[in-house]
Amino acid sequence: xxxSARNCIKxxxxxxxxxxxxxxxxxxxGNGIQITSVITAHATESLGLKExxxxxxxxxxxxxxxxVD
Amino acid sequence: xxxSARNCIKxxxxxxxxxxxxxxxxxxxGNGIQITSVITAHATESLGLKExxxxxxxxxxxxxxxxVD
Amino acid sequence: xxxSARNCIKxxxxxxxxxxxxxxxxxxxGNGIQITSVITAHATESLGLKExxxxxxxxxxxxxxxxVD
Amino acid sequence: xxxSARNCIKxxxxxxxxxxxxxxxxxxxGNGIQITSVITAHATESLGLKExxxxxxxxxxxxxxxxVD
Amino acid sequence: xxxSARNCIKxxxxxxxxxxxxxxxxxxxGNGIQITSVITAHATESLGLKExxxxxxxxxxxxxxxxVD
Amino acid sequence: xxxSARNCIKxxxxxxxxxxxxxxxxxxxGNGIQITSVITAHATESLGLKExxxxxxxxxxxxxxxxVD
Numbered sequence: 001x002x003x004s005a006r007n008c009i010k011x012x013x014x015x016x017x018x019x020x021x022x023x024x025x026x027x028x029x030g031n032g033i034q035i036t037s038v039i040t041a042h043a044t045e046s047l048g049l050k051e052x053x054x055x056x057x058x059x060x061x062x063x064x065x066x067x068v069d
Numbered sequence: 070x071x072x073s074a075r076n077c078i079k080x081x082x083x084x085x086x087x088x089x090x091x092x093x094x095x096x097x098x099g100n101g102i103q104i105t106s107v108i109t110a111h112a113t114e115s116l117g118l119k120e121x122x123x124x125x126x127x128x129x130x131x132x133x134x135x136x137v138d
Numbered sequence: 139x140x141x142s143a144r145n146c147i148k149x150x151x152x153x154x155x156x157x158x159x160x161x162x163x164x165x166x167x168g169n170g171i172q173i174t175s176v177i178t179a180h181a182t183e184s185l186g187l188k189e190x191x192x193x194x195x196x197x198x199x200x201x202x203x204x205x206v207d
Numbered sequence: 208x209x210x211s212a213r214n215c216i217k218x219x220x221x222x223x224x225x226x227x228x229x230x231x232x233x234x235x236x237g238n239g240i241q242i243t244s245v246i247t248a249h250a251t252e253s254l255g256l257k258e259x260x261x262x263x264x265x266x267x268x269x270x271x272x273x274x275v276d
Numbered sequence: 277x278x279x280s281a282r283n284c285i286k287x288x289x290x291x292x293x294x295x296x297x298x299x300x301x302x303x304x305x306g307n308g309i310q311i312t313s314v315i316t317a318h319a320t321e322s323l324g325l326k327e328x329x330x331x332x333x334x335x336x337x338x339x340x341x342x343x344v345d
Numbered sequence: 346x347x348x349s350a351r352n353c354i355k356x357x358x359x360x361x362x363x364x365x366x367x368x369x370x371x372x373x374x375g376n377g378i379q380i381t382s383v384i385t386a387h388a389t390e391s392l393g394l395k396e397x398x399x400x401x402x403x404x405x406x407x408x409x410x411x412x413v414d
Contacts, residue, residue, distance in 0.1 A: 001139060003196060003274040004181040006105035019365035020226035021245065024385060025135050031100060036075035037133035038366065038385060040199050040231060040245060043142035047137050056136040058141060061178050062269045062407045063132035064106035066094050067125040067348040068116050070346060072403060073342040073388035088158035090295035093178060107159065107178060109300060109314060109406050112349035127348060130385050131200050131338050136141040144243035157297035162316060163273050169238060174213035175271035176316060185275050194274040200338050201270035202244035204232050204280040205263040206254050208277060210334060211319040211411040228364035247337050247369060247383060250280035265279060268316050269407050282381035301411050307376060312351035313409035323413050332412040339408035340382035342370055343401040344392050
């Protein structure tokens, strides 16, 4: 399936913290950069996410802000 | 100012497409990876964004999805 | 690709209104229900969206609110 | 109150999973389609949500993505 | 209709900038504070928004970030 | 750091409810108005948020809806 979300960055799952409803996923995308995602605990299970596995961070463009120093 | 958004990735502005209300900003974050952001045209002006300048992509964790192959 | 977004509803594209940066897509999902989506004009082109074509509305659970009468 | 969110779909609450901060609400909107929402546990209480009750899924258009096969 | 979004702040519409797809609404909520919202041009019309009219800014809690100096 | 998010409202933290993954922050912005935010528990710790401290609610414009009576 091809999604309209413009941003899809490959990485490796470093850490999963699972609560009763939500789960925090930390993805290492290389170059010392980590991306933190919060999804439902159900999604974590249904995608079979595990530390060490490859995964993608996917972001809709309208959710991405820009900052300058 | 220190923001709760967990994700802040440095890059260079490659392209700005400005409409009457919104603007699309394409950021090169290295390693051949680009991040697309949509913000208001007003924000683009008030931050002084220009092609070639350094900027950060900032994403709240709850806006980041995870995908697997 | 399998995305963590819990919601994926099939429909038919009824109308596309394209601006310089964003595009509004109206999807008919049957039973007289329409879903309106706003994505980038670039995404509309790269997915090859056209009126009359089948497509899915995809929503991250944390973006869905609940209301009662 | 009339909200700008373009999407409002009627359904029946199938399941509520409540954590200390967030709650996951699964809504059946008919035709075998379910919508998953994550809202605060406080909102769940203040709206008096209960399994079996009618409720609406409400989505801002800019939060809805489009996908194609 | 009673929505799960925890935040609803009353104000007066100061300025509407309308593009072909999106519209920017600036709301004065008193005390010299303004809130900027971006909604679809269609929503602006269907709600009958006009400069000088009262309106509310509505935000889902999970869309609100926190910052400190 | 200067962020594109158009909305930044100063307040005082009234209450923090912390779960294993997410935390709910209630901010008093004066005039009897409260703003509820949900961020990660990790962000709450890394920003050093505490009840009674000053903080800002930050909202991207495209996340703010408009409602009328």
